[in-house]
């Protein structure tokens with residue numbers, strides 16, 4: 708089987724737009740295995756928590772710091788993943804994992820995410836270099852306008868960090884600056900098929916609507932950092948420990964554990 712390998716044009720587009728979409732990042736077999744595991748995963752369910760959006764709708768997620776020998780860890784540490792994020796963060800080979808989140812937008816109830824930059828959250832952890840932080844969203848189900856897919860403002864990572872404040876239980880970007888960004892740059896609905904990936908810069912403005920459809924919208928988001936970008940206000944050490952890469956075949960061919968407490972779940 709051949710696996711995704713980032714090319715020069717994709718790197719140029721990432722620098723210009725703040726994101727790239729990779730169709731078929733996972734094969735059909737891989738996404739079927741990931742989806743079967745995630746939907747039936749009692750440990751994921753038991754460690755899930757909910758955040759209210761500003762209208763009081765709840766969005767559910769499970770978050771952890773240490774990628775292990777479970778299916779999520781094999782994906783987060785896979786060669787195609789680590790080599791891609793390494794190149795997009797200008798490549799010193801020392802890619803670390805800040806955290807992963809399994810996003811569980813339930814049909815009819817899954818709340819919205821307000822406009823924000825991931826670095827709007829992570830600035831508070833006192834990471835200093837946003838260019839050294841990147842998120843990768845892997846669609847576990849199809850993501851459409853109807854079930855609340857991600858929306859991004861193309862090129863907004865070039866604005867630098869925008870002021871953020873509380874919005875419901877979330878952190879939201881200044882509405883004034885979001886309005887200005889929307890006047891200036893394009894709004895893109897990132898519709899994905901299960902197995903597609905979105906790789907995006909930590910200063911890219913993004914949001915999503917509530918899931919008012921009758922289909923779930925689940926995704927796995929892994930967030931990466933460089934060991935040279937040590938946070939001054941973060942108790943987890945994962946973001947400065949270079950990852951041990953595993954071969955791309957591991958997800959399908961290796962014997963996998965269940966995710967467990969060693970993953971260090973966020974409360």
Ligand SMILES: O=C(O)CCC(=O)C(=O)O
Nearest residue numbers: 810820825913914915928
């Ligand atoms: O999955 C979503 O709808 C939004 C997630 C998001 O914006 C984030 O985790 O930063």
